[in-house]
Amino acid sequence: MTDTVLSIEDLSVTFDLHQSEVHAVRELNFSLQAGETMAVVGESGSGKSQAFLSIMGLLAKNGRASGRAMLGDLNLVGMDKNRLDQVRGKDIAMIFQDPMTSLNPSLRLKTQLSEVLVKHQGFDKGKAIRHAVEMLERVGIPEPGKRANAYPHELSGGMRQRVMIAMALLCQPKILIADEPTTALDVTVQAQMLDLFKTLTEDFGTALVLITHDLGVVAGVADRMMVMYGGRCVEKGRTDELFYDPRHPYTLGLLHSTPHIAHRAARLDPIQGLPPSLEHLPKGCSFHPRCAFCFDRCLEERPPLAPVEGGREKACFYEGPMTYEAVA
Amino acid sequence: MAGITGKDAILTDYANKLEKLDAPKGRSLTQDAMRRLLRNKAAMVSIILVVLIVLAAIIGPYFVPWGYAEVDWTSIRKPPDLSKGHVFGTDQNGRDMLARVLQGTQMSLIVAGVATVVSVVIGVVYGAVAGYFGGKVDAVMMRFVDIMYALPYILFVIILVVIFGRNPVLLFVGIGCLEWLTMARIVRGQTLTLKEREFVEAARAGGAKPFTIILRHIVPNLTGPVVIYATLTVPEIIITESFLSYLGLGVQEPQTSLGTLISFGAPVAEVLPWMLLAPAGVLVTLLLCLTYIGDGLRDALDPKDR
Amino acid sequence: MISYALRRVLSAIPIALIAVTVCFFILRLAPGGPFDGERALPPNVMANLRAYYNLDQSLPMQYLIYVWRLLHGDLGPSMVIDGFRVSDLIRIGFPFTLTMAMSAFVVATAIGIVAGMIAAVNQNKWPDYVLVLVVMIGVVVPNFLSAALLQLVFGVYLKWLPAGGWVNGSLTHLVLPVTVLAWPHAARISRLMRGSMIEVLGTNYVRTARSKGLGERLVLARHAIKPALIPVVSYLGPGLSYLLTGSLVVEQVFGLPGIGKYFITAALNRDYGIVLGTTILYMFIILALNLLVDMLYAWLDPKVRYR
Secondary structure (H helix, E strand, O other): OOOEEEEEEEEEEEEEOOOOEEEEEEEEEEEEEOOOEEEEEOOOOOOHHHHHHHHOOOOOOOEEEEEEEEEOOEEOOOOOHHHHHOOEOOOEEEEOOOHHHHOOOOOOHHHHHHHHHHHHOOOOHHHHHHHHHHHHHHOOOOOHHHHOOOOHHHOOHHHHHHHHHHHHHOOOOOEEEEEOOOOOOOHHHHHHHHHHHHHHHHHHOOEEEEEEOOHHHHHHHOOEEEEEEOOEEEEEEEHHHHHHOOOOHHHHHHHHOOOOOHHHOOOOOOOOOOOOOHHHOOOOOOOHHHOOOOOHHHHHOOOOOEEOHHHOEEOOOOOOOOOHHHHO | OOOOOOHHHHHHHHHHHHHHOOOOOOOOOOHHHHHHHHHOHHHHHHHHHHHHHHHHHHHHHHHOOOOOOOEOOOOOOOOOEOOOOEOOOEOOOOEEHHHHHHHHHHHHHHHHHHHHHHHHHHHHHHHHHHHHHOHHHHHHHHHHHHHHHOOOHHHHHHHHHHHHOOOHHHHHHHHHOOOOHHHHHHHHHHHHHHOOOHHHHHHHHOOOOHHHHHHHHHHHHHHHHHHHHHHHHHHHHHHHHHHHHHOOOOOOOOOOOHHHHHHHHHHHOOOOHHHHHHHHHHHHHHHHHHHHHHHHHHHHOOHHHO | OHHHHHHHHHHHHHHHHHHHHHHHHHHHHOOOOOOOOOOOOOHHHHHHHHHHOOOOOOHHHHHHHHHHHHHOOOOOEOOOOOOOEHHHHHHHHHHHHHHHHHHHHHHHHHHHHHHHHHHHHOOOOHHHHHHHHHHHHHHHOOHHHHHHHHHHHHHHHOOOOOOOOOOOOOOHHHHHHHHHHHHHHHHHHHHHHHHHHHHHHOOHHHHHHHHOOOOHHHHHHHHHHHHHHHHHHHHHHHHHHHHHHHHHHHHHHHOOOOHHHHHHHHHHOOOHHHHHHHHHHHHHHHHHHHHHHHHHHHHHOHHHHHO
16 A cells, blocks of 8 residues: 555646636645545535546636646646546546436447447457446446446436446546545445445555545545545545544534534534635635634634644644534 | 527527426516626627617608608619718619618518517417416317428418418518417416416415416516517518518518518619618618527526526 | 337328318418409309319318328319419429428538537637627528629629529539528528537536547547537428428529429419418428438437337
């Protein structure tokens, strides 16, 4: 677990609006080790999806990324599209939130699956389809040979997400980015899907980035996690440590607003207030208007992401005990 | 019976979008939509131009020194000449082109207005009845609309010419009777959703008669689609009218319309270009502006954006 | 797919029958007739004429006779020109009208689709702006006016092309009419294509395709074009019927020997036989086109087949 497959340095994403610009992601730094699973957690609008879309070169037209995303010695940020197309789908693959709309409704599954192999492995069509069918079987699709001829609308949401997973893993990529892969699915299917992720990424030695707002998803799966707020990383470290000993008030808030995990609290405490608009981030620490531990320094000065003991990092000035009982 | 400008394709798209939404809300001319329309520069310029053209067509003739059928024997086939008051020149009979263009515009607008009003009224009533009563009534009524869609529009217009002969107003009442299909489909879809709303149920519980409910509660909620439909239908009728007149089937001398003027201007355009350019310019400006207004209204009232 | 096609064909038959009925009765119930000339005909001639055209029978009987003949492929006689039948008119004029409409259709559809795609891919850049302008002109300027202007510019001033008329087999005589006919159609197609392409390029599945590293060209060709064509295809049916009926006007303006010329003359002479026969013919064509489009639609959007 020492092989770094992806290292992100000072990644920022900016969107040009008509008169202004919005910084969706600011100065993000992290590295991903081979085969590990990292969760990226945050509310919607925290920049978690945009950060990874920018690595995949999938930002909307008005978006630009700066900084570096090193895959081996290739910098994916600002890379020429043709060069990037030799990497994405092969070494780094992505699965999206909504399986209902992420497959092309007018093409048969086998076409959508096999084209990846034809492009990246140079297989001929027949061989590519045979491989695709095998992969469908691996992700637990019954009668894969028959289903390969189906159109997406003939499959349920869970089945479609399985197809997406199969498609992403066809080339056995080094990195798989899954953007809220279970959000749109039934709760029962969610658990199966997470199991599938775990088994397959272990089998293929693929590093998994799991983007989610649901800590319940993170708990059983991720080795490490990164919490994002207002486009910045506010805390990161090993999942179990963050769960039992959160050091950032936002992480604490997330834990307390998630059922099952908030077993230490008597009741659920949703985080007060709304996520900030990226156009008007508050001065100082962007979390301060919603923070129970906020003091005067937080209003003026932005806390930098700084190392704490045990290889963890957090961006908060507060050093006292971190429980709601302490404030209440 | 799809018309000749392809507006039905645009409107059907809009109608489908409306039907997909559960409850029609804020789709009337709300302040929000007005603000969006005001921000649309092309649409605003177009509205101003159309208002100017309409005003000129109505009150213009009182300020022009020549009548539209009046002959100026001293200037026949003359290019624009300000000193004599022939701003757009004269035709082969010495009639003032400006006066004729104004009268022609007026005629085109009148017939377009008549046909549009007729088509909107029929479309709204037909669609509301079909949607409100639903079931078999609806199925039969909409089947009839499907059949009407299969009829060739231009040929039917010409059949109407054969029937109504040379009375332009009656003719365009007839054409209005052909134009209501898409309106009916939009209104039906809207009515289907509107009739499930609380205020309609309340009215029904209060013992209101179906036609009272349709008139009081359903029709007033259809402002958005009706306005868009009307702005797209007016240019279509203007084109139909000018096309009929161009073929010699529409408005007759000494009365005139934009189409009649163009049909007289076209053959002599090589020597008397002003006779073609003046009416053609007005026609194209009018059509362009109305199209921009229709597009602008559709964007402003677009249910997807809210 | 085959059972879907069969169902569609069967459902078109009652529509056709009802449409025939509507056309027949509207025309028969219209005031005036082909024999109300300036001078009244002698009663015995009139009676013979009426008997010849079955006008002495009751209206329902006339209708049954008409439908019976129609089922045998006879669209009826002219009521003005002796011995001339709608089938003669079709034989003389229809090949020309069809050639012109079809060439305009093929040219315009191809140009419209490509232009719409170029505009969508270059959204809000100069190719898009130029195209939007050309499209707007095409949508707004009625064909008789664009015909007059093009005749003036290319026929009279530049003398590059003949301004009108017809010489058998001469392609140059077809350039201006086909352009006039095709322009609005191409404009509408490209407008639809641009809109749907922009929408498709923003969909999740195109993003998925890009994420697979397929390369932009393959993404467009395989993933974007087919779904983007759906609204275009649904316009092809009405589009072709606009072209067929629009060619009536263009034929008249350019003096070309298609159905249009005869049809308009017939309308002016109150020749109900020709008007009715031609209208019914066009109606059948439009119904057939709509069927064809439905099939294409089912191929493009697999979901449709199961409805």
